[in-house]
Amino acid sequence: MESEKEFLKNYNKDEYEKPSVAVDLLVFTIENDRLKIVLIERAEPPFSGMPALPGVFVGINETLDEAAARGIAEEAGITGIYFEQLYTWGDVGRDPRMRIISVSYMSLANCEKLKLIAGKRTSAAELYDVDELLDSECELAFDHKKIIRYGRERIRNKTEYSNIAFEFLPDEFTLPQLQKVYEILLGRTLYKANFRKKASLLIEETDKMTSGDAHRPSRLYRRKNQ
Amino acid sequence: MESEKEFLKNYNKDEYEKPSVAVDLLVFTIENDRLKIVLIERAEPPFSGMPALPGVFVGINETLDEAAARGIAEEAGITGIYFEQLYTWGDVGRDPRMRIISVSYMSLANCEKLKLIAGKRTSAAELYDVDELLDSECELAFDHKKIIRYGRERIRNKTEYSNIAFEFLPDEFTLPQLQKVYEILLGRTLYKANFRKKASLLIEETDKMTSGDAHRPSRLYRRKNQ
DNA sequence: TTTTGTTAGTAGCTGTTTGCTACTTTATAT
DNA sequence: ATATAAAGTAGCAAACAGCTACTAACAAAA
Numbered sequence A, B: 001m002e003s004e005k006e007f008l009k010n011y012n013k014d015e016y017e018k019p020s021v022a023v024d025l026l027v028f029t030i031e032n033d034r035l036k037i038v039l040i041e042r043a044e045p046p047f048s049g050m051p052a053l054p055g056v057f058v059g060i061n062e063t064l065d066e067a068a069a070r071g072i073a074e075e076a077g078i079t080g081i082y083f084e085q086l087y088t089w090g091d092v093g094r095d096p097r098m099r100i101i102s103v104s105y106m107s108l109a110n111c112e113k114l115k116l117i118a119g120k121r122t123s124a125a126e127l128y129d130v131d132e133l134l135d136s137e138c139e140l141a142f143d144h145k146k147i148i149r150y151g152r153e154r155i156r157n158k159t160e161y162s163n164i165a166f167e168f169l170p171d172e173f174t175l176p177q178l179q180k181v182y183e184i185l186l187g188r189t190l191y192k193a194n195f196r197k198k199a200s201l202l203i204e205e206t207d208k209m210t211s212g213d214a215h216r217p218s219r220l221y222r223r224k225n226q
Numbered sequence C: 001t002t003t004t005g006t007t008a009g010t011a012g013c014t015g016t017t018t019g020c021t022a023c024t025t026t027a028t029a030t
Numbered sequence D: 001a002t003a004t005a006a007a008g009t010a011g012c013a014a015a016c017a018g019c020t021a022c023t024a025a026c027a028a029a030a
Helices: A004-015 A063-077 A113-120 A129-134 A144-161 A166-169 A175-186 A194-200 B004-015 B062-077 B111-121 B130-135 B146-162 B165-167 B175-186 B192-200
Strands: A020-031 A034-041 A054-059 A082-089 A098-106 A123-127 A203-209 A219-225 B020-031 B034-041 B055-058 B080-088 B098-106 B125-129 B203-209 B219-223
Touching: A004 A054, A004 B203, A020 A063, A020 A082, A020 A113, A020 A144, A020 A166, A034 A063, A034 A175, A054 A063, A063 A082, A063 A098, A063 B020, A082 A123, A082 A144, A098 A144, A098 A166, A123 A129, A129 A144, A144 A175, A166 A175, A175 A194, A175 A219, A194 B125, A203 B130, B020 B062, B020 B080, B020 B111, B020 B146, B020 B165, B034 B062, B034 B130, B034 B146, B034 B175, B062 B080, B098 B165, B098 B175, B125 B130, B130 B146, B130 B219, B146 B165, B146 B175, B165 B175, B175 B192, B175 B219
Parallel strands: A020 A098, B020 B098
Antiparallel strands: A020 A034, A020 A054, A034 A123, A082 A098, A203 A219, B020 B034, B020 B055, B034 B125, B080 B098, B203 B219
């Protein structure tokens, strides 16, 4: 039987062809009370002119997380935001040009932060309404529609048991704002009184209030211990 | 600016070195009321003599799921069991020989099924107590200890909101057996009465009972609608 | 044949959480 | 002043979780 060492020698002599590895980036935000995602318009075939997830190839001396951070910076123009690995997509024909295995990463950001920097660097990047995208016949490049659907599902699930909702808000926010974010992410309405009881464990008061609205002002809060 | 097409041409001419892609397999089972995992003993350096996760390289015309199924068959000797993708590990130095990106898969199986076939094919594969492994100073090859810890965490979480516990049992089982599986996976005891109320929604009675034990017999159940 | 040990299975109390309705409060606009 | 609109609170009922204590049914020992 062939030893592992011999096997690896042959493997590396390109007797075995290696797939390419890329990271694809799902940068989510909330704008105008809708969940949105950053997509770029493809300039070349295949799928020319169609929206696609931004992505980069993984460098040989680069971790996956590093590649993801670089991709978010290069393609969406932002740094320092929350991201986590989502899933790895490895179907054989998913890219018609060559075998590409894609490690998808999900990133969540406040829309103001996103807009501020995105304008400067990447003209191609645009915000798309996620639910509209997924519920319509609209076509996306590669298997990216499937990947986005998976991302939306992950967001919904994680909203239930983690605190990712805060990633979409500025440092100081009102409770109605926070509740609205939860409602958008979960896709259903919540009861105000119950929501406030649970949320109160995660937040602390500031002494600031909203003003100027034609109704009772709302207190501003921030996240507790973090 | 270089076009995508030109970039890809260069990329494929090995001006860019590609990482290798493997799948590593976490085959979990329950034996003697303990969560266990299939590990093989490494025969060659690096980490010679140390336990390691079974794994295979991903073929250029093979999906990740196919590679995982093949790996489970080749290395653990079983087919047709539950598995799901866990996480993709891409640190640069995780394999000292070369850059290998590892897509880990988690597989759950009843211990009888595992033992039955595993004996025939793979002499190297052995069952290791997961908690003992993770709570001791015991060393594993590569970053496999970290991967197993991640797998145990996934099992704990999924036990809360899904029905993976059933994967560890035969088709017919008693409620005390089912509760014990949940307790092992969650790492804590549960209240019998509460457990039975919730479990009753997922199972249906058979007309069989256990017998021969020096105590009251227990009814056998099976999973509902599946 | 009775007793003992052991596990299967049930009853039911208590406190917390969730679903839900309805109210009070405080700002601006008319 | 009055209307409107959203912020924030009170509180009930049903469901659920935490927990204790019971009864039921078997084999083996006495």
